[in-house]
Amino acid sequence: MEFIEGVFAGIGDLTWGWSLIPFLVVLGVFFTLMSKLVQFEFFGRMFRVLYAPKADGTGRRVSSREALLVSVGGRVGGGNIAGVAVAITLGGPGAVFWMWAIALVGMATSLFECSLAQLYKRTEPDGTFRGGPASYILHGLGEQYRWLAVLYAICLIAAFGFGFNAFQGNTVAGAANDSLGIDRLYTGVFLAGVTALVVYGGIRRIAKVADVVIPIMAVTYIAMALLIIIMNLTSLPGVIYDIVANAFGIETAVSGGIGAAVAQGLRRGLFSNEAGLGSAPNVAAVAYVKHPISQGIVQSLSVFIDTIIICSCTAFVILLGDVYVPGAQDINGVALTQQSLASHIGDWSTYFMTFSVLLFAFSSIIYNYYLGENALNVFTKSRVMLHGMRIAIVGIVFLGATAPGATAVFFFSDPLMGVLALVNLLALTMLFPTGLRLLKDYREQVAAGKEHPELKVEDYADLDIDPTAWSEAKA
Structure with missing residues (x-):
């Protein structure tokens, strides 16, 4: 076992240690510049696209907004509460600035990966769509790269489907036990039961649940943070100055100075927004839209919501309080966020934080499940295997909640996420010219006065796309 753990630790060091973060940053900047700052050009359209008219009125399809909310629910999780606190503890207030910077750059990366997922999506027998990196590897790069799609799918199932769901169950059960005294067994039974009800409804039920849960989750958390900001409005300019000053080394709050701020800000920002x-892209592909770039623009918004809005809420709650002490690491992670919240509005906020953790974790669980289901489709379309995965994931959520020590078994999750990220970035780089081709088409239609551009399948006859997925695009 020690040998296996050592192998995965080595993989983690190879990916997250020195190759993955520079790769993500460099490609994000490259995509931003080559697309002529597309995420800023279409920022206003990010909101308008959500209410584009739908030709499909049967209710069989997942809307653009529903797909957005499912992905927001997945991106928004422990990283927004505990991860931001860790970044500030280890990198100082300056880490927040670099989280913002990588999010703005990552919006372009997310736009392209989600647009490609839309372009190469496939129609399922029940009328829904399915796609993602595995699909654009197979149909965009060709069958000779099937091994790359298989490697991606294995990593996705292991990391998100199994590993991260165990951790989410553990997070919820731990918070409920610490703040409310609820036994882990009861939390585990409740969480597993609700998870089963949702995942057995498929992507449509997942989307419907997200359409209700995610707005409640985001709005309540943002409202609480805004209340705290208003209560400390006179201190806000000083906090913003500290963030900028520490980001560029004008002031130093922790050992490591600007280097620690950059490293922690980039790492936590990327880990949180997943750009x-x-x-x-696995979720972006299920949406019914008329042009791939339309969903790419919407998914770019989810990065903005995750980091620029929700992570910033946590950062201001911490930095406007008196619990955080620069350079001190005795209070870290979710405890720092909880105690900072309590210092502002009282101990009752512990219950609010438990509620937030529950919603954040549950939204991540159903998101992670769908990623696992989508990856399974690369290997088999067997209903038996699908039911087996659903049962396994419900069991893993229960196990993670009731036996906190069991989460140590999933030590491979972070390293494998690093591998799947490298695979995705490699494919994304190879398919970037196709992404630019889509963007050029979209821009030309917008310039011609078309409010909601449409994909013309005949213009992409040289690509292996599914015509049935776009048969209603011009309806």
Whole structure:
């Protein structure tokens, strides 16, 4: 076992240690510049596309907004509460600035990966769509790269489907036990039961649940943070100055100075918003839209919501309080966020935080499940295997909640996420010219006065796309 753990630790060092983060940053900047700052050009359209008219009125399809909310639910999780606190503890207030910077760059990366997932999506027998990095590897790069799609799918199932769901169950059960005294067994039974009800409804039920849960989750958390900001409005300019000053080394809050701020900000920002990691495109592909770039623009918004809005809420709650002490690491992670919240509005906020953790974790569980289901489709379409995966994931959520020590078994999750991210970035780089071709087509239609551009399948006859997935695009 020690040998296996050592192998995965080595993989983690190879990916997250020195190759993955520079790759993500460099490609994000490259995509931003080559696309002529597309994420800023279409920022206003990110909101308008959500309410584009739908030709499909049967209710069989997942809307653009529903797909967005499922992906927001997946991106928004422990990283927004505990991860931001860790970044500030280890990198100082300056880490927040670099989280913002990588999110703005990552919006372009997310736009392209999600647009490609839309372009190469496939129609399922029940009328829904399925796609993602595995699909654009198989149909965009060709069958000779099937091994790359298989490697991606294995990593996705292991990391998101199994590993991260165990951790989410553990997070919820731990928070409920610490703040409310609820036994882990009861939390595990409740969480597993609700998870089963949702995942057995497929992507349509997942989307419907997300359409209700995610707005409640995001709005309540943002409202609480805004209340705290208003209560400390006079201190806000000083906090913003500290963030910028520490980001550029004008002031130093922790050992490591600007280097620690950059490293922690980039790492936590990328880990939180998942731009380029190849997870969100799996959900982006299920949306019914008339042009791939339309969903790419919407998914770019989810990066903005995750990091610029929700991570910033956590950062201001911490930095506007008196619990955080620069350079001190005795209070870290979710405890720092909880105690900072309590210092502002009282101990009752512990219950609010438990509620937030529950919603954040549950939204991540159903998101992670769908990623696992989508990856399974690369290997088999067997209903028996699908039911087996659903049962396994429900069991893993229960196990993670009731036996906190069991999460140590999933030590491979982070390293394998690093591998799937590298695979996705490699494919994304190879398919970037196709992404630019889509963007050029979209821009030309917008310039011609078309409010909601449409994909003309005949213009892409040289590509292996599924015509049935776009048969209603011009309806």
